[in-house]
Every structure is written in C-alpha cells, then in structure tokens.
Amino acid sequence: MEGHGWIQKKGLWANLMVVVIISLSEMEGVRGRNPVLHRVGGGRYTWAPNINFTQWASHEVFYVGDWLYFGFDKHHYNVLQVNKTSYDACEDKDFIANITRGGRDVYNLTQAKPYYFLSGRGGCSQGMKLAISVKEAPLPDRTLPHTHILPKTNGCSPLSLACSAHVNDPVFGAAFFVFLSLVFMS
Numbered sequence: 205m206e207g208h209g210w211i212q213k214k215g216l217w218a219n220l221m222v223v224v225i226i227s228l229s230e231m232e233g234v235r236g237r238n239p240v241l242h243r244v245g246g247g248r249y250t251w252a253p254n255i256n257f258t259q260w261a262s263h264e265v266f267y268v269g270d271w272l273y274f275g276f277d278k279h280h281y282n283v284l285q286v287n288k289t290s291y292d293a294c295e296d297k298d299f300i301a302n303i304t305r306g307g308r309d310v311y312n313l314t315q316a317k318p319y320y321f322l323s324g325r326g327g328c329s330q331g332m333k334l335a336i337s338v339k340e341a342p343l344p345d346r347t348l349p350h351t352h353i354l355p356k357t358n359g360c361s362p363l364s365l366a367c368s369a370h371v372n373d374p375v376f377g378a379a380f381f382v383f384l385s386l387v388f389m390s
C-alpha cells in the first residue's frame with residue numbers, strides 16, 4: 205500500500221511539473237506582450253497645469269503597444285502631438301496630430317521613438333508638456349523556464365523550481381514556494 209501511495213505521488217509530481225512549465229512559459233509570454241495604459245500625470249484628470257510631467261514620466265517605462273491616457277477639461281485644454289522644436293518652444297501651431305476628443309483620450313504608442321505632446325490654449329506655459337521615449341517591446345523569453353527548470357525535474361526538486369520562479373517574479377515565486385511546500389508536506 206505504501207509503495208502504491210508513493211507511485212501516485214510521483215504521478216502527481218509529474219503532472220505538477222508539466223503544469224508548472226506550461227504556466228511559467230505562458231507567464232513569460234504574457235509579460236512580454238501585455239500593453240500598459242499609462243495615465244498621464246498619474247490620475248484620472250491629471251493632464252492639468254502645475255504637474256511636473258517630466259518627473260511623472262521618469263517613473264514610467266513606455267513600450268511599443270502601450271497606451272497613454274489623457275484625462276482633462278476639454279473646455280480649457282487639449283492634447284497635441286508636436287515635434288521637439290515645438291515642444292521646447294511651447295509652440296502649438298503646425299502640430300503633428302490632434303489627440304483631443306472628449307477629454308478622456310487615449311493614444312496608441314505604435315513606434316519605438318521619442319514622442320512629444322503639449323496642450324495648446326496656454327496650457328503648455330503652465331507646464332502641460334510631455335516628452336517620452338518609447339522602447340521596443342521586450343520579446344517574450346520562452347527559453348528561460350525550459351533551460352532553468354527542465355534539467356532539475358529529474359531530481360524532482362521543488363526547492364530549485366521555486367528558486368527559478370523566484371528569480372523570474374518575486375511575488376509569484378514566494379506564493380509558489382508556499383504552494384509547493386503545502387503539496388510536498390501533505
């Protein structure tokens with residue numbers, strides 16, 4: 205009976221390994237692609253005067269496929285995409301694109317390049333100008349879970365598995381370690 209139980213447990217482990225490998229691969233893939241919506245200024249209606257957008261942008265990382273969200277009072281301000289010359293000079297004529305719609309407007313960052321935005325109607329001179337640099341989206345790294353985890357499944361070592369997960373994602377790794385400990389001890 206005891207031997208039978210052990211075999212069942214090994215079977216469970218084998219299934220678990222497959223699940224782990226698949227879900228880690230999927231997580232890598234998802235993390236490489238999921239677009240992020242960046243709320244310009246940090247809030248719902250923060251495309252507004254007297255906010256330091258340089259400071260806000262310095263805490264964000266923008267990737268191709270991400271979105272900007274501009275929430276603002278459309279009766280007083282607007283959102284125009286301009287070139288660097290116009291950005292530096294707060295010049296709102298001859299803009300590249302007018303992004304203004306209803307005041308809760310999104311903009312798709314489709315290229316890896318610098319983007320410049322400002323508000324006309326006097327907004328720019330009150331600080332409503334934004335310069336960002338958009339990076340190429342990171343490629344999903346599907347090799348990582350396989351090279352790090354597969355060789356260790358022979359020894360069936362839950363600790364090394366948890367370690368790999370931990371390196372990839374601290375929160376997931378910690379939660380997964382607890383999960384593995386519970387399964388292993390039961």
Ligand SMILES: *[C@@H]1O[C@H](CO)[C@@H](O)[C@H](O)[C@H]1NC(C)=O
Nearest residue numbers: 255256257258259260262331
């Ligand atoms: C905005 O913040 C940046 C970086 O923190 C700083 O260099 C700059 O002087 C600030 N601009 C204004 C208008 O306060």
Ligand SMILES: *[C@@H]1O[C@H](CO)[C@@H](O)[C@H](O)[C@H]1NC(C)=O
Nearest residue numbers: 239268269270312313314315
């Ligand atoms: C936004 O950009 C992404 C990536 O470039 C693209 O796949 C998507 O179709 C775009 N969406 C719209 C509505 O333009």
Ligand SMILES: *[C@@H]1O[C@H](CO)[C@@H](O)[C@H](O)[C@H]1NC(C)=O
Nearest residue numbers: 286287288289290297298299
């Ligand atoms: C930026 O746009 C302005 C207005 O259209 C134009 O005069 C200027 O040459 C442009 N600058 C660059 C670097 O493209």
Ligand SMILES: *[C@@H]1O[C@H](CO)[C@@H](O)[C@H](O)[C@H]1NC(C)=O
Nearest residue numbers: 282284302303304305306324
């Ligand atoms: C930008 O577009 C909005 C909405 O279509 C329009 O009301 C506004 O006049 C435009 N602004 C400029 C400067 O062209």
